[in-house]
Amino acid sequence: MRSPVHLNALRAFEASARHRSFSLAASELNVTPAAVGQLVRTLEDWLDAPLFHRGSTGRVRLVLTEAAERALPDIRAGFDGLSLGLARMREVSSNAVLTVTVSPAFAAKWLLPRLDRFQAAWPDVDVRLDTNLKLLDFAAQGIDIGVRYGRGAWPGLFAEKLMDEEVYPVCSPVLAAPNGAFQSVGDLAGQTLIHDLSVDPAAGFMTWEAWLQNAGAPEVPTARGLRINNSAAVLQAAIDGHGVALARSIMARDDLAAGRVVRLFPDITVPSALAYYVVHRPECAGLPKLTSFRDWLFSEADAAAGR
Structure with missing residues (x-):
């Protein structure tokens, strides 16, 4: 098993088992699916045992045999060890990456x-x-x-x-300035709310709905607004005066310090989960x-x- 052929076959098996797909393994290894399949068959021939259940042609995901499932953690640990060994060898270089x-x-x-x-x-x-x-x-x-x-x-x-963080509304100084526009959380009604879609709310990410509930103003409508899937772009939209953003404190700290945005309702603290x-x-x-x-x-x- 010290042969490079078998090492490549083990790589093909590990990637195929991890992805449950010859095609995805091939994409990772920069070879064709047929080459991955052939390498896996080479390993199966050497072992004289199958590694995957060969189902119908309509099967989408590969299914490992019981023996393959048992062996996979050790094989994966072996490749992790090889990666670590290579990383340590690279440490001798003065230009470590x-x-x-x-x-x-x-x-x-x-x-x-x-x-x-x-x-x-x-x-x-x-x-x-x-x-x-x-x-x-x-x-x-x-x-x-x-x-x-x-x-x-x-x-x-x-x-x-x-770092922990909290979540709070911010907007541009120009938007906040007229007539003390935001005296209470209820004043957000009628404003364009900028929604951050970069993290799934199911993971505990704070949404406008959740923040307003915590702030005691669940009646403020949130169905409409500007929706962006990048937290930096959310802040930039607020800086440019496009509405009120629900900012993450770590992301917004430098913009607040520079005066590019202002924090609204600073007496309301809602920590992030x-x-x-x-x-x-x-x-x-x-x-x-x-x-x-x-x-x-x-x-x-x-x-x-x-x-």
């Missing part, structure tokens, strides 16, 4: 304005940002560390809370470039909070 995954909005509103300070402190680490709304597979995509927004539980990843977490694979915790970036993230978060 650190691949960081964050959402596009978090990159634009929090990370990128501060990243120069990390690069000044660690000039030998080249940061590669992956700004993706999808939850990436750290091992498969070569991700070292990331910041995720949620409740703190993601399979296969160690999560450490970085979600928070920002630093995440990475547990087996990578000791990599120097990872720990350096993790420590820097926490120092920046403490500085932003005035700690």
Whole structure:
């Protein structure tokens, strides 16, 4: 089994089992579905046992045999170990690459304005940002560390809370100025409400409906308004005077400090059920470039909070 052919066959099997699809495995491995199928058959021939149940031609998802299901965690752990070994070998390079995954909005509103300070402190680490709304597979995509927004539980990843936040309405100073336009929450009625669709409300993400309920004004209508699936764009729409946005405090902090938006009803505090977490694979915790970036993230978060 030390043959490269069998190693490629194991890779094809692991990707096919993870995706439950030869086609999706082929896309990940940059080969054809037929090549993936042939590699899996090669492994099955060597084992003299099937790894997938061959169903009807209409079957959409692959179904593993019982033996394959039992073996999959060990094979996956083996590939994770290989990835970690390669990462440690790369650490000897003076130009170590650190691949960081964050959402596009978090990159634009929090990370990128501060990243120069990390690069000044660690000039030998080249940061590669992956700004993706999808939850990436750290091992498969070569991700070292990331910041995720949620409740703190993601399979296969160690999560450490970085920042809590609260949620509150903001608008441009021009919109807020006329005649003290917003004396009470009820004054939001008739305003254009800007809705953030970037996170599923089922995950605990604060919506206008939930915020108004917490603020004691559930009668304010929310059915109409401007809907945007990017938190940075939500803030930009508020800055440009297009309405009142329900802002996430971490995203809005710099815009508030610069006076680009103003917070409405500052006496009303509604904490978010979600928070920002630093995440990475547990087996990578000791990599120097990872720990350096993790420590820097926490120092920046403490500085932003005035700690």
